[in-house]
Amino acid sequence: MSDKIILGIESSCDETGVGIVRLSDTGEITLLADQVASSVDQHARFGGVVPEVASRAHLEAMVPTMERALDESGLSLSNVDAIAVTCGPGLAGALLVGVSAAKAYAAALDVPLYGVNHLAGHVAADTLQHGALPSECLALLVSGGHTQLLKVEDLAGKITEIGSTIDDAAGEAYDKVARIIGLPYPGGPPIDKAAKQGNPTAIRFPRGLTGPRDPKFDFSFSGLKTAVARWVEAQESDGKPIPVDDVCASFQESVADVLTAKAVRAAKELGIGTLVISGGVAANSRLSGLAQERCAEAGIELRVPRPRLCTDNGAMIAALGAHLVAAGVRPSSLELPTDPGMPVDTVYV
C-alpha cells in the first residue's frame, strides 16, 4: 500500500472543521492540515448554540475552510484518496451540511466515503499527538454535549460505553454556571481563568452521583449547577457581593474531582493502564492537573491532547478515517444518512 491522503470533515455543532492527514504504508498517521471556522460568537448572546444559526454558518464556512485546509497541506483535491465525515451524533441540520459536502466531494473525486462517529473522532484526536493507542484504553470524553467514559479496544470498531452523564454534560454545566455568575459564553475558559484566583475549598458544592448507592461510572452535573444558582441567589438576597473567583474555583473543583475520581476508579476496576481525556473540557487546567496527580498515584498513563485537538476539529475525523482505511473497513454508501443520536458503539456506518 502506498501513502494515502485522507480528508476529514466535521460539522456536528458550531465548528466547521476540515483536516487532512497522511496515512503511510507503515500505518503512521501524520497531520497535514487542521482548519476550523467557528460560529461561537454568533451564539454568545443566546448563552448556547442555536442550531439553525450553526447550520447556516456551516454552509457559509464549508468551502472556504476546505480551501484553507488544502492550502495549508500544499495539496489539491486531486491528491485526496478518501473522505471521512462526522455523520453523528450532533445537531441534525449541522450534520447534514457536512455530510452533504462530503458526499459531493467523494462523488466528484470518485473516492471512498466513510461516515464516522464524532465521539470516536475525539478519541482518535489523541493519536495525532501521542501516536497509536495501546490495545486497550479508557477514554473520558468531556465536551459541551457529552460526558462519557468509554472502553476503547479498537478505534476501528470496538468502543463500549462504561458510563455517561444522566443530565447535563460537563461543558454544559460550565456554560450554565457562567451565565448564572455573569461570565461570557462559552463558560469554560473564563471560569478556568477566574478559578485560578479563587479558593477551591471556599464553598463545598455537591459531588454528583458519588453516594454509595449511586451508579459508579455515571455522572450528573445538573444538581451542581442548581446548587451554584441557589448559593448565588442566597448571597444576593442577603445583599452580599458574589465572590466570583471563589464560586468558579469551588465549582471547578467539584467537576474535576468527580470526573477524575470516577475515571481512575473505572481504570483500576477494569484493569486498564491508560486514560485518554478529550473534548473541549479536557482543556481545563484543574481537570488535567488533578488527573495527572491521581493517575500518577494509581500508576495509570495519562494522555491529554493539546487544546486545539480537544475541541471540535476536522483533523480528528481525518485521523479516524485513516484508522478505518488502515483496518480495511468497507466504505459507506453515498446514501449515508445522518444520525443525530448515533450511539457511541457505532464507530462508522
Ligand code: KG4
Ligand atoms: O468539544 P467542544 O469544543 O464542543 C462540543 O462538542 O461541545 O467543547 C465545548 C465545551 C464548552 O462547553 C466549553 O465551555 C468547554 O468545552 N470548555 C472548557 C474549557 N474550554 C472549553 N471547559 C472547562 N475549562 C476550559 N478551559
Ligand code: ZN
Ligand atoms: Zn465534540
